[in-house]
Amino acid sequence: MQNIDRSRFQRILLASASVSAIFVGSPALAQSADPQTNSAPVQTVAPVQAAPAQAEAPQAAPEQNTEADLSTQDIVVTAQFREQRLQDIPISITAVNAAQLEARSQTNLAQVADAAPNVSLKPQGASFGPSISASIRGVGQTDFNPAYEPGVGIYIDDVYYPQLTGAVFDLLDVDRVEILRGPQGTLAGRNSEGGAIKLYSRKPTGENGGFVEATYGSRNRIGLRAAADFKITDTLSGRLSGVFKQQEGFVDRIDYGCANPGSGVATARAPGDCTISKLGGVGYQAIRGILRWQPSDKLEVTLIGDYTHDEHTIAGEVLLTTATVNSPNTNAAPGVPYDNRFVCGPYCNYITTGQPAGTFSAPPVVPGANGKALAATSGTDRSLYDGWGVSGQINYNVNDTISLTSITGYRSFDTRFDSDDDLSPANIGFGTNHLTNWSFSQELRANAKVGDTINLTLGGYYFKQESVYDSVQDIRYVPVYPLQFRQPDPTNAEAKALFAHASWEPIENLTLSGGLRYTSETKDQTYYRLNYDGTINRFLDPFGATYGFGYSGPDTLDANGNGNTTETVTALSGLTAHYEAKRWDYRLAADYRLSDALLVYASFSTGFKGGGSNPRPFNANQVIPFEPEKLTAYEVGFKSDFFDRKMRFNVSAFLNNYKDIQIPVSLCPGAPCAARFNAGDARVKGFEAELTAFPVPGLAIDASLSYLDFHYIASSLNPLAAYPTNPGGVVADDPSGAPKWKFNAGAQYKIDLGETGSLTPRFDLNYQDKQYTGPTVIAGTRIRNFIPAYALLNARLTWQNADKDLEVSLEGTNITDKYYMLTIFDLRATGAGFRKGRPGTPREWALSVKKKF
Template sequence: MDRQPVLRRALTAGASLIVIAAAQPAFAQDDNAAETTNTSGANAASGNEIIVTAQFREQNLQDTPLAITAVNSETMEAKSQTNLVQVADSAPNVTLKPQGASFGPSISASIRGIGQADFNPAYEPGVGIYIDDVYYPQLIGAVFDLLDLDRVEILRGPQGTLSGRNSEGGSIKMFTKKPTGSGEGYVEATYGSRNRIGLRAGIDFPITQDISARVSGVFKQQEGYVDQLDFGCVFPAGGSATFTDNDGNTRLVNPAGGIPRLQPEGDCRVAKLGGVGYQAVRGALRYNPTSDIDINLTAEYTHDEHTATGEVLIATDLINNANTNIGGVPYDNRFICGKFCSFSGYSSPAITYYGVAVPGFPTSGEPLLATQRSNRSLYKGYNLAANGHFGLTDRLSIDNILAYQSWISDFGVDDDISPIPLSGGSNHLTHWNWSEELRLNAELTDTATLVVGAYYFKQRTDYFSYQDLRYINTTNGTYTTPGLGVFPLQFIQPDETPAESKAGFANVSWEIVPGLTFDGGLRYTDESKEYHYYRLYPDGTINPYLDPVGAANGAGTPGALTGAVATYNGNRWDYRAALNYRINDALMVYASYSTGFKGGGTNPRPFYASQVISFDPEVLKNWEAGFKSDLWDRRLRFNLTGFYGKLTNAQIGTSVCPDGSTPCAALVNGGNAREWGVEAETSIRPVEGFSIDGSISYINFKYTSLIAGSTTALTDPRAGLPEWKWTIGAQYEIPLDTIGSITPRIDVSYQDKVYTGAKYLGDPQYIPAYTIANARITWRNEDRDLSASLEVTNLFDKYYYLTVFDLRAAGAGLDKAQPGRPREWAVTVKKNF
């Protein structure tokens, strides 16, 4: 595709719309008065208004000088969206993906290419995620269900003054429905593919005249879509040495022979990976005696337990060493199973490892822990929050937001998804954090407002993991696992990561002259983080390979790794200035400059003591301009944004540490970059009942400088960043006389190819581009309190990848991918009362 003409046409179309909008007469006051704006964020009856609070005050979405996507609960339901990842798919230049099994129940999150994919608590996310203005600091457990949500606001570009730390790429803010004492509620039930069962319910009720409550819950369960097969069952002894797989490729089998059964009997299936098992309950209590006092208390508990993320092996390099070749079998492409298939271990007698029996090769007792980890992925946690608003005078108010969060997560991983003990382990994380934010809101004059505030945040994450990495062929007898042979990278790491952050901020809004408004912000942040290292054998003794205490073992400075502490301390100022001018009721134009940062941290994966290092914050400076328009009697909404950003101190992964040591798996401040792009969003209502909505984005990213010795090249693309992304959807509500209405809807989305961050033989590796279509048809009764819908996701059964984890260049020999879910159907019935 020739992209430059496409961009020129898009910009020309945008300029034409500005001219058209500027020429339109202002809408009649009677028309505006006739529109009903729901301040909870729902669509207005005819104006499609959404109220947002991105700038600490209620504003119409179209009056907010930010690149912001806001969707309400009705839109999310119409698009069959049930979690945060699905909502992000509809926003331009926003990428949220559930991670592969090696990263547990976490997500990768980026906006305009700025974010983070690694869940490790040593790193910061880069995209701020909030629920009711409460910050959630980790990517673990961030596949949030849309439980009782009122709206979602996705703010693109650095939000350093509004959202604060780690909102360098932008912010995603979810707002739940507040209790009103209405007595209303709903019940919803879903059944679908692979025994999908979904239940949702919520009720809002009064307790006293001034106190109301709301209780809601969700239950979701579904079998997985990737079959994990027992290799020894599929290929029993006796038979040829090769077979042809379902894709027509010739594969090797066990040297002892084997007859492949690619449509195996049920007893060959060990598990169905990629399952769903999500339950959550939420309670809210509201005390609202007057408009000057509004206190909201919320408590939420989540239990997310399911089989590990479904992954498939897509390529291998030969790994042939004594650490892995149990039974004389090397790691190679014999273990590539198919599109929705992966292999587990051979059927064989159990072996014992530190008193735990695990099935594996019938060998003389060597451990096979890497290949036989639990398939369970678990996240459970609770969140408590108290949001209070207190009006002191007609022009002065205070808001206080106090929150506490605690969770645990357990997940095992067989990285190589084969019976070979190549790479794997288990992970257990515990986390707590509490925060408080205090804001003073002042109406200085009829045309100027001020918000000043302070923020404090404290957290601790303990990360206990067992790692069994045998692809490194080390045979030095000095470094051996006691009584178990040579396994130098078999260790446990009960690491601790405490962190703290403090900030003060101020934001002002001033209408200089009618229609022309200035918004400015300033924030100062001071933060710190420590990482406490432990590298022990599974029996608790010190691992000498990872604790060079005397002789240098290839690189690094001798010194004990266990007991070492890496410390990061940083502080910085962030700024924002924006001007917007409302030309008429149909058109607002704006321009802004803003900064934001992703916090610094420490290297959580050192191989030597010399690699216990920290890195500084990554900083983005962003210039932005755009317009927001509502044309043709508000039947066409079209918003366009252009941006240019300069990234400094970019946090880049490296395989060679600053001291020259290798292997290395650290983040370093590796250089600078620039990016520019355009984003457009539209919604069209040509006739009553018919609506079309869509978005499109383009981004161009380029490194401008890199540190000496960097393993990243100036020509490398940005990992996880599709250049092009678009979505389009349409629905039409058809009246059915006295029996209600029926509404068919179709949604189509496209994602360009994405660089995975890995190279193989010098070539960047990509996730191929893909297009996905979803369809839904909904019947509603005449009173609109009962509905039934049939949805089909991935309508054309497209086979595509969400993530790819390629470790061949690192010597691990594996390249695996997480396929997207195949075509699925579901029927949902909902009753409002």
């Protein structure tokens, strides 16, 4: 293991301890690392101990040094409730520290995922607001609706973040990011069946230091980042950090009538510049404050508060192709149907911010629909997200072998966004969306070292959240009903868990570990289908409109005043769907250190993602429940440090038994819908490899490669979710929604300029295979949608002065100006007529200056 300065390493461990479940002993260091070779004798650091460490008074330390942090020094993680070296833990983990993030120009969580094997975090299109899709090893979630569970657990300083909305976190002053692949049902709990992503803030040390960084770049990009660490008393220290980011969008929002005079589509703009705004902009501000109190060597208390304001133009999307929709309810103007005339180009669209008033034209077989007045709807092209959170962590060392930890967290957010899904002046559909959420969590852990060979953790967890998704929808492409309605639907969820984890070293170099977690969870979702004036919409909820909110009983009235008292009917408005589940998860692992340089391991683990009920029913019959997904994983791998620790090479292979997979469908029994079904089971296998190498002084190389093979088990498919029974469902040979192959490689070389400082060029290449996004049906033919494969090349050139307190960096992202897609959304099969996508950002450059103090 590479040697580093004793005091610096102790401070790193101390910072990790404030967010760890357990205090551990500080390693004993034998000598300092040789900066000329980036190597050191293996036996220089004693193994990290499980017993609680005595908290030490913080010592002054400089801000992180890029050169040191990119060496092969040990990364300490807390995935198994205690501090361990990354290379000693039998889990496939990608861990990235702050210096690596800076070197790779990674400033948000999605960018980190791009470089991690078998991990995908992508910002969603405008229809889903400021949210992400998330998957690890092909398991996750794409829909932001609070009735769905994420499938990948995201944690901020060990506090669970329960939603995909707002989860494209800026990596503001982080110490490290840990990505745990495979089900973490016993370690991270519910909704971590794909894996878990954990962000850890840099904790105060009382060093009275910090940094300020300013950035300017393409499309008037302006960025400011700063942090200050300060000593308040001998036992109390604080850290304050903030970020400001602003940038113009890159997708032109164009007035169609202005750009196409004589088309028959009206415009309110004078001839000339027809661009209304730039979509896909950035407007992000966040601040975080941390207080750390260490009154004795037994007690440490950390308080963290943060606030984020994210306001910008909505995601820039482009119309890829259409299926013609020609209806007086949807046409942009008389005789102007929705078709490919509204395909604008690679970086432009024709969205509007509302739909006009009108009169609905419907078949006469629908009583009251034909001739119904349609209200005008309006919104903006802005996305707004405000979120904040507070958390407290208490670590108490009872004695040398027992420690107690309490982690309390509260988070809340409020987001608003509007969406013109058809990206045109046609009246296909328009929605305004307002989502609020708060969550509270409390975790208690007790850690003990029993003798010299056993480490034990016992704990309990409680979680509660409440969400309200208040959406106003104006859907006119459905030819039968005038679907103008409001749905202010609340969703409340609660979970409780008890867990235990133990490790045992029966003989030297062999460790057996296992975990057990019991989870009980509930969820209640209440539905409302209202007119804009607050009355019940009779087209979506005829029984509610007739009998009132929450009615369930005999149908005593009909259109002729006669009743059917033998039939029970249910109002959709006021109906509450209840879900509950109880679950045991297990984990067993064995690892054996064949030598100082090589650890081999095997593990068995389980996890699950919670169920619920369809959050988007068009009538009471579509309140269809879906059960939890379950995953059982078998994994083998090795972790190695070769050539005097100049090369770290980690490999894992896995086989997953994936059961009761939740998929979106567009056809419920007897009618179109937007629901979730448990489609069936699948077998998933694959591998991951990660490499870090320092072949010669100054040169650092990192790379990763992953492969994923996904197959449905044909005999398991649910007939309600399968094609041809459901054109939006699955067939046995459908692929996963994750890329089969993924590759990342980066290299940098530090050129020593003597008293002038140093110059470090860096290049990064990211490749992603094609990615399946679901089926559509055109003229009775089922078509699969894919995001095409793409490769992105990024570069960075950094000058650092000799004192290592001043840096100037020039970075370029997507320097080949590759045109690629992040998302594809196809609703042609439902009659909406559009297939659209969100393109990734074109080539950009930026210049940054960073001063450390």
